Amino acid sequence: MLKKLLLLVAVALLLAMMAAGAGWYGMSWYSQQKVLSTADSEFVVERGDSLGRVVRRLTNDQVIKYPGLFELLARVRGVATDIYAGEYLIAPDISNGELLTMLVQGDVHYYNVTLVEGFTLKELLADLNQQPKLSNPVQLNELATVISGSIEGALKGGHLEGQFYADTYSFESGSSVASILQRANKKLNAVLQKEWQARAEGVPYKTPYEALIMASIIEKETGVPSERPDIAGVFVRRLNKGMRLQTDPTVIYGMGDRYQGGLSRRHLREATDYNTYVIRGLPLTPIATVGREAIQAALNPSDGSALYFVARGDGTHQFSNTLVEHNRAVRKYQISERRKDYRSSVQELTQDTTDQ
Known part of the structure; x- marks a missing residue:
């Protein structure tokens, strides 16, 4: 009788270990599976959202499949209540496990x-x-x-x-x-x-x-x-x-x-x-x-010693020390040799009105 009982206990323990191993393997497999998204997608976690609500929206948006496993993965990791609110960009090449980590770390x-x-x-x-x-x-x-x-x-x-x-x-x-x-x-x-x-x-x-x-x-x-x-x-x-x-x-x-x-x-x-x-x-x-x-x-x-400058029309300026030099530069760059593609919003005077 005792031998039979010990055998039953051993079988039960073996089955439990096999179940645990299968569960661990299943979670590991699911964690490594890629999300369903085929392109970058935005996903928003609102303040106060529960894990279940987040998982449902991820499923409805066709980001993940097997929502029960995703929720179970969060509970196994002990992070079911640690989802951060914010907007996330979900890349198509990340895994379910990486997605969960992103949501938990607040990698918005x-x-x-x-x-x-x-x-x-x-x-x-x-x-x-x-x-x-x-x-x-x-x-x-x-x-x-x-x-x-x-x-x-x-x-x-x-x-x-x-x-x-x-x-x-x-x-x-x-x-x-x-x-x-x-x-x-x-x-x-x-x-x-x-x-x-x-x-x-x-x-x-x-x-x-x-x-x-x-x-x-x-x-x-x-x-x-x-x-x-x-x-x-x-x-x-x-x-x-x-x-x-x-x-x-x-x-x-x-x-x-x-x-x-x-x-x-x-x-x-x-x-x-x-x-x-x-x-x-x-x-x-x-x-x-x-x-x-x-x-x-x-x-x-x-x-x-420059006191004047005038736009050349190409985005740069000609700097001059005297008003005579400046007026000569104005005539050259804005009149006689003015570029057809002249670029400047500044129209300089050709006289110094400092004391006027």
Whole structure:
């Protein structure tokens, strides 16, 4: 009797071991099977979704088969309650096990948005607000409540132009426009303060904010990045000599929506806080979004003696030391030898109106 009982126990243990081995093998096999997707597919786990709800949607979306096994795999691994909410990009070559790991680790898909150098605040907001994966658009009149900190002097006149660093930002689907703006504002403050500490001696700015204003002008005037320090050098020398900057992008910015693609002498004589043909020194605020290179150029301008520059029509500029040289360059590049494919939004004057 005892032998028979021991035999039954041994058989039961053997069967249990075989069942466990078969179960382990089955889970291992299922874990290594590829998902059903044949192309990259987006999948969203909502906040509060249970494992069962997630598995049902994965099955309905034809991402996995044998939903019971997927749910069992999660329970065997002890991660049934560890699924993270977010949007995932499921590649067609991953396995069921890798998919479960992705959901548990919160390996959500990130999107990118770029704040473009040279964009005005109005253009920047329009671009952000139309991004399909960002939520809660922000309007101009809401900006003051969006950013918690700003550069000294940035609220002058209630303006927040130039307060957002031009860069590429990664974000999860559903992130708010405000969250991008806050990150861009914080990064601008950090970059500007760091570059301010490394500024060249003798630059004519009292505050980092004044350097930011100059950086925005450089950004709008520069077609070739390598010319930024040279453009900065011209403007800094003009400031140091008490000359007006006489830069068209500031006039255009001051005109706002009235600008329709051309500047007349009447526009250049119009008194605004931004018309650097009329005012001395810097305009009231920045006129565009900038990146590190423009800030570095403003704070570390090239040495030299050039006081003028004119667009050659290919994106580069001809720099001149005297007004006579400048007028000669204007006639050459904008009149007698003007390119058929001329590329420039700037129409320089052929006389110096510094003292007019």
